[in-house]
Amino acid sequence: MEKVKITVSGRVQGVGFRYMTKIVADKLKIKGLVRNLADGSVYMEAVGTKENMALFIKAVKASPSPSGKVENFSMEKDDTLPDYEKFKVVL
Numbered sequence: 001m002e003k004v005k006i007t008v009s010g011r012v013q014g015v016g017f018r019y020m021t022k023i024v025a026d027k028l029k030i031k032g033l034v035r036n037l038a039d040g041s042v043y044m045e046a047v048g049t050k051e052n053m054a055l056f057i058k059a060v061k062a063s064p065s066p067s068g069k070v071e072n073f074s075m076e077k078d079d080t081l082p083d084y085e086k087f088k089v090v091l
Contacts, residue, residue: 002046002053003081006060009041010071017042018089020064028052028059031084035091041072045081 018034021044025032030048037043046056063070 001083002048002050003077003079004046004053004057004075005078005081006044006046006057006073006075007037007041008044008060008070008073009039010063011067011069012042012063012065013040015065015067017063017065017068020068021060022087022089024056024059024064025087028056030056031087032081033084033088033090035089045078045084046087047081047084 013036021034028048029052030046032044032046034042034044046053048056061070061073
């Protein structure tokens, strides 16, 4: 299992980005969370198979929301992330 932290910025708040990310994550069996940050960016923790994680990362970079636009993408592996039971949107 791959465990990663992802932060994206651009037009990623107020465009349904978190909810569309959850739809993609559920489809790919990615577990974790997504939340807005005060600086206007979006933060995610994602856990999944290598193959599904590659598809998830590709979808996030392209913006799962048609109205969104990812301008900056950063990711780091973090094996200390918990084994989430599902993918959730944190309000």
